[in-house]
Amino acid sequence: MVKKRVILFGMIIITSFILQIIALSCFIPVKSDHDIEFDYVYKWKLNGKTGDYYDYDEKMTTTGHYVVDFDGDVANVIAEFSWKWKATYQGSYYDSAEGADEYIFQFSLIDGKYIGYQTDQDEYHPDMGVWFYIPNIETTNSHKILTGTYQKSQVKSLETIWIRSLSPQLGYKFTDTGNFHRNDEYGNMDATYRSDYYFTKEGYLLGEIYSESDKGYSNGYYSTYDVNSKVFVYSSNYGRSLNYFYFLLCYWLPIIVVYGYAIALKNYNIRRRKHINYREKTLIFQPNIDFKIENADFSSIYKSLIPAFVWRTYRQEGKVYSITDDNKLKGLALIDAKGKVGTLFGKYQSLMIKQTKIDYFFTENTQQHRYHCIDNYDILRIPNLSAQNFDYNAFLVNPLAEKYVPAVVDLISNEDFGKVLPEVWKWVHQAISNEIAYVAIANIKEPWVKEILDALETKKFPPPEAVEEDVIMGVGFAVIYQDIGWLYGLYVHPAFRNLGIGRNLALARLSALKELGAKEVLTEIGQWNGPAKKIYENFNTKTVGKIYLYGKKKPTVRIRRR
Numbered sequence: 343m344v345k346k347r348v349i350l351f352g353m354i355i356i357t358s359f360i361l362q363i364i365a366l367s368c369f370i371p372v373k374s375d376h377d378i379e380f381d382y383v384y385k386w387k388l389n390g391k392t393g394d395y396y397d398y399d400e401k402m403t404t405t406g407h408y409v410v411d412f413d414g415d416v417a418n419v420i421a422e423f424s425w426k427w428k429a430t431y432q433g434s435y436y437d438s439a440e441g442a443d444e445y446i447f448q449f450s451l452i453d454g455k456y457i458g459y460q461t462d463q464d465e466y467h468p469d470m471g472v473w474f475y476i477p478n479i480e481t482t483n484s485h486k487i488l489t490g491t492y493q494k495s496q497v498k499s500l501e502t503i504w505i506r507s508l509s510p511q512l513g514y515k516f517t518d519t520g521n522f523h524r525n526d527e528y529g530n531m532d533a534t535y536r537s538d539y540y541f542t543k544e545g546y547l548l549g550e551i552y553s554e555s556d557k558g559y560s561n562g563y564y565s566t567y568d569v570n571s572k573v574f575v576y577s578s579n580y581g582r583s584l585n586y587f588y589f590l591l592c593y594w595l596p597i598i599v600v601y602g603y604a605i606a607l608k609n610y611n612i613r614r615r616k617h618i619n620y621r622e623k624t625l626i627f628q629p630n631i632d633f634k635i636e637n638a639d640f641s642s643i644y645k646s647l648i649p650a651f652v653w654r655t656y657r658q659e660g661k662v663y664s665i666t667d668d669n670k671l672k673g674l675a676l677i678d679a680k681g682k683v684g685t686l687f688g689k690y691q692s693l694m695i696k697q698t699k700i701d702y703f704f705t706e707n708t709q710q711h712r713y714h715c716i717d718n719y720d721i722l723r724i725p726n727l728s729a730q731n732f733d734y735n736a737f738l739v740n741p742l743a744e745k746y747v748p749a750v751v752d753l754i755s756n757e758d759f760g761k762v763l764p765e766v767w768k769w770v771h772q773a774i775s776n777e778i779a780y781v782a783i784a785n786i787k788e789p790w791v792k793e794i795l796d797a798l799e800t801k802k803f804p805p806p807e808a809v810e811e812d813v814i815m816g817v818g819f820a821v822i823y824q825d826i827g828w829l830y831g832l833y834v835h836p837a838f839r840n841l842g843i844g845r846n847l848a849l850a851r852l853s854a855l856k857e858l859g860a861k862e863v864l865t866e867i868g869q870w871n872g873p874a875k876k877i878y879e880n881f882n883t884k885t886v887g888k889i890y891l892y893g894k895k896k897p898t899v900r901i902r903r904r
Contacts, residue, residue, distance in 0.1 A: 351600055351601070351604055354596065354597065354600055355597060358593050358594075358596065358597055361508055361593065362589075362593050364506070364508055364509075365505075365506075365508040365509035365510075365589070365593070366509070367576075367577070368505045368506060368508065368509040368511075368574075368575075368576045368577070369505075369509055369511060369582055369584050371578060371579050371580060371581050371582075372577055372578065372579050373579065374409075374579035376409045376410060376411055376579070377410055377411055377412045377417070378408070378409070378410035378417075378475070378546065378578075378579065378580065379407075379408065379409045379410070379578065379579045380407075380408055380474070380546070380547070380575045380577065380578035380579070380580070381405070381406065381407050381408075381575070381576060381577040381578070382405070382406050382408075382547075382549075382573055382574060382575045382576065383403065383404070383405050383406075383506075383573070383574055383576060384402075384403070384404040384405075384406070384571065384572070384573045385401075385402075385403050385404075385571060385572050386400075386401070386402040386403075386404075386569070386570075386571040387399070387400070387401050387402075387569070387570050387571065388400040388401075388528075388567055388568070388569050389567060389568045389569075389570070390565075390567045391565075391566040391567055391568065392564070392565055392566045393559075393560065393563035393564050393565030393566065394529070394560035394561045394562075394563040394565040395560065395565045395566065395567040396565075397431060397432045397433075398429070398430070398431050398436070398567075399429070399430050399431075400427065400428070400429045400430075401427070401428050401429075402425060402426065402427040402428075403425065403426050404423055404424070404425040405423060405424055405425075406421060406422065406423030406424075407421070407422050407423065408420070408421050408422075408474065410475075412451060415450060415451050415452050416448055416449075416450065416451065416457065417448060417449050417450075417451050417475075418446075418448055419445075419446065419447050419448065419449065419462070420444070420445075420446055421444065421445040421446075421447075421462045422442070422443075422444045423442065423443060424440070424441070424442040424443075425440060425441055425442070425443075426438070426439075426440040427439045427440065445460070445461070445462040446460065447460040447461050447462060448460070449472045449475070451477060452477060453471075453477065454471045454472055454475055454476055454477050454485065454486075455469065455470065455471050455472070455486065456470050456471070456472060463488065467488075467489050469486065470486070470488055470489055471485065471486035471487050471488060472487075473487050473488050473539070473547070473550075474546070474547040474575075475541075475545055475546060475547065476514075476516070476541050476545040477545055478545070479514055479541055479543070479544070479545035480514075480543065482494065483497060485516060487516065487518070487539060490518040490537065491518065492516035492517060492518045492537070492539060493516065493517055493518070494514060494515070494516055495515045495516070495517050495538075496514075496515065500512040500513055500514060500543070500583065501513065501514075501515040501540070502585045502588060503515075503540040503548055503549050503551070505548065505549060505574045505575070505576060506574050506576055509584070509589075510584065510585035510588035510589055510592065511540075511548055511582050511583060511584060511585065512582075512583040512584070512585050513540040513541050513542050513543070513548045513582075513583070514540070514541050514542075514543070515538055515539070515540055516538070516539045516540075516541070517536070517537065517538050517539075518535075518536075518537045519535065519536045519537075520534075520535060521533065521534050521535075522535070524556070528556070528560070528567075529556070529558050529559060529560030529561075529565060530558050530559050530560070531556040531557060531558030531559075531560070531565075532556070532557055532558055533554050533555065533556045533557075534554070534555050535552070535553065535554040535555075536552070536553050536554075537550060537551075537552045538550065538551045538552075542580060542581070542582055542583070543583065544580060544581075546575075546578065546580045547573075547575050548574075548575055548582065549572065549573050549574040549575060550571075550572070550573040551571075551572055552569075552570065552571045552572070553568070553569070553570050554568065554569040554570070555568050555569075556568070556569065615627070615628040615629075616628070616697070618665075618693060618697075620690070620693065623667060624667075625665050625666070625667050625672070625690065625693070626665065626666045626667075627663065627664070627665050627693065627694075627697050628663065628664060628666070629661060629662065629663050629664075630661075630662060634671075635648070635649065637669070637670060637671045638670075638671045638674075638688070639667075639670035639671060639672055639688075640671070640672060640673065640674075640687060640688030640689055642687050642688065642706060643706065643721050643723075643864065643886055643887045644687070644706075644828075644864065645687075646823070646824070646826050647821070647823055647826055647828055647864065648674065648687060649823060650821050650822075650823035650828070651676055651685065652674075652676065654821065655676045655677070655678075657772055657776065658678070658679060658765070658768065658769060658772065658904075659679040659768075660676060660677050660678050660679050661676075661677045661681070661698075662674070662675070662676055662677070663675040663677065663694060663697065663698055665688075665689070665690045665693060665694060671688070672688055672689045672690055673686070673687065673688035673689050673690040673691060673693070673694055674686070674687040674688055675687075675694040675698055675700075675703075677698055677700060678765075679765060680765070681698070681699070681700065682700060682701045682702065683700060683701070683702045683703065683704075683901055684698060684700040684702075684703045684704070685703065685704040685705070685903065686703050686704070686705045686707075687705075687706070691703075691705060691707060691710070692710075692711075701893055701894060702716070702891065702892065702893040702897060702901055703891075703892055703893075704889055704890065704891055704892075704903055705889065705890055705892065706721075706887060706888065706889050706890070707890075708888075708890065710890075710892045712894075713892040713893060713894060714892065714893060714894070714895070714896070715890055715891070715892055716891045716892065716893050716896060716897065716901075717868060717890070717891040717901075718868075718869050718888055718889070718890045718891070719866035719867060719868050719869065719888065719889050719890075719891075720866065720867050720868075720869055720875075720885045720887075720888060721864060721865075721866055721885065721886050721887040721888060721889055722864070722865050722866070722867060722878055722883045722884065722885055722886070723862060723863070723864055723883065723884050723885075723886045724852065724862060724863040724864075724865070724878065724881045724882065724883050725861075725862045725882060725884070726861070726862070726882065727827075727852065727855065727856045727860055727861055727862060727863065728856065728861065730852075730856075730881060730882070732849045732850075732852040732853035732856060733849065733853075734846045734849035734850045734853060735842075735846050738782050738783070738784060738815070738843070738846055739780050739781070739782050739846045739847055739849075739850040740780065740781060740783065741779065741780055741781075742770075742773070742774055742779035742780060742781045742817065743774075743781075744774065745809055746781050746783070746809055746812070746814060747767075747770050747771065747774070748807075748809075749807035749808065749809050749814040750770055750781060750807075750814060750817045751766050751767055751770055752807045753806070753807060753814055753816075753817060753833055753835060754766055754770070754817070754831075754833055756804050757833055757900070758899055758900040758902065759899045759900075760899070769904055773819050773831075777819055777820065777821050778819065778820035778821070778822070778851055778854050778855065778858075779817065779818070779819050779820075780817070780818050780847055780850040780851055780854070781814065781816070781817045782814075782815040782816040782817070782834070782838075782843045782846060782847055783809075783812040783813060783814060783815060784812070784813050784815055785811050785812065785813075786808055786811050786812070786813050787811060791813055794837050794838065795813075795837070797837075798837055801836075801837070803835075803836045803837050806835045806837060806838070814835070815834065815835055815838040815843050816832070816833055816834035816835060816838065816843045816844065816847055817831070817832075817833050817847070818831060818832040818833070818844075818847035818848065818850070818851050819831035819832075819851075820851040820854065820855055820863075822855055822858050822859075822860050825859055825860055825861045825862075826860060826861065826862055826863070826864070827851075827852075827855035827858075827860040827862070827863040827864070828863065828864050828865065829848065829851055829852070829863055829864075829865035830865065830866070830902075830903060830904065831902065831904060832844060832847060832848070832874070834847070839873070840873065844873070844874065844877050845877045848877050848878065852881070864886075865878070866889055866903065869888075889903075
């Protein structure tokens with residue numbers, strides 16, 4: 343079902359882009375060596391209704407090409423067009439014809455009327471105006487088009503015509519309505535008609551929409567029929583105005599609506615409680631649980647800390663999902679606010695990955711088919727904090743204050759993402775209020791600091807952030823739940839590494855956790871990160887397990903547990 347929705351959404355986008363290309367092709371001017379050049383299509387249709395015309399229809403399609411060259415106040419025109427006509431009766435073929443014609447004629451650029459007897463019409467009438475040009479259109483409110491006198495519908499405003507039903511273009515609208523009597527091959531009929539012409543701001547044709555209703559006698563029968571026709575200029579060398587509001591409304595609003603519907607459906611499917619049949623068991627997958635350790639029927643090194651992890655996930659606007667069986671919690675997924683990265687605990691992790699659709703996940707499980715192991719970390723336990731001494735240099739390391747937050751965010755962003763992200767701001771601000779956070783700073787005037795900063799000119803490191811005269815050298819975070827702590831998020835600027843900054847940040851956090859009553863602490867160190875492991879060598883640290891980062895592909899930014 344998901345694949346079908348993706349395919350459908352892709353087809354909608356592709357179709358929209360194809361239609362947009364066609365629509366814009368009717369709008370963009372083409373190059374020409376002539377003063378005016380355009381191509382048009384004329385579609386005419388007669389729909390029989392009653393009497394002699396019952397279930398009788400006629401259709402005619404004409405395509406034409408006009409080139410116009412100015413010679414003073416006179417315009418010389420060469421018009422070429424071809425046409426096809428077809429009649430049907432009761433849905434079956436009745437008659438057809440086709441042909442092609444060429445006309446050469448002139449008209450006046452001053453009043454827009456034909457000069458002489460040569461025109462592009464079947465009949466000549468004196469004082470007849472051309473149908474594709476109106477001179478001085480902005481100041482003209484009434485004009486002769488062919489044999490009719492048309493009135494401008496809006497004196498100053500442009501109106502919209504949909505060229506080929508795809509391209510909304512703006513132009514001056516000229517309208518003629520009325521009645522006439524005909525006595526020809528179509529019968530002895532009284533007709534009511536309406537004709538709307540649209541022209542650019544320079545007076546060049548965009549198109550015409552015509553409708554006509556006929557009532558009268560044909561071959562002795564009282565008959566009725568309707569005539570509708572449209573003329574659209576679909577290619578020209580003159581500029582036109584696009585109605586961008588309608589264009590965006592037509593082509594982009596459906597995409598936005600469908601996309602919004604897809605996201606809403608995805609969120610609904612993720613958030614609702616589901617019953618999943620798995621290996622003759624009925625499992626319940628649901629969001630927003632109230633985690634209780636006594637209900638957790640799985641093992642994890644982090645089990646005592648999971649309530650804190652759940653609380654932190656909610657606080658960071660993430661999502662929590664569970665899988666239960668017989669009212670026992672079998673699996674847990676903590677997902678970040680973007681829905682891309684998660685931490686998984688317990689069993690049925692493949693089901694949780696499928697249901698949450700995350701791209702990357704941390705897990706203590708070693709077997710994850712179809713996913714690449716991107717990184718792995720040793721889980722370290724520091725026991726018996728009350729019996730250990732965690733003295734640190736309080737001149738270098740202090741609790742993170744609000745004024746240092748922007749500089750700390752820049753330090754973290756440069757290390758992990760290369761740019762500042764809103765979620766980093768939220769995380770650091772929340773850490774100040776609800777967690778333990780320490781920052782390492784030094785005065786920019788200190789000789790050893792100045793020496794390091796001067797050496798940066800020969801290295802590729804970005805310069806460290808400074809707040810007033812304080813240089814931000816590093817930062818570290820920690821969480822406590824009941825009597826167990828968790829160290830995470832240790833960052834040291836590259837210029838200040840191997841100087842004991844990381845060790846002092848670790849000592850400061852451990853000291854704070856000890857004061858708050860923590861008996862032991864967990865942390866993770868990358869298996870490759872030898873310098874970080876040395877920080878904890880003197881704390882009776884034990885490696886108690888591993889945690890892995892998996893994903894379908896290698897990430898473009900660094901992913902850490904936060």
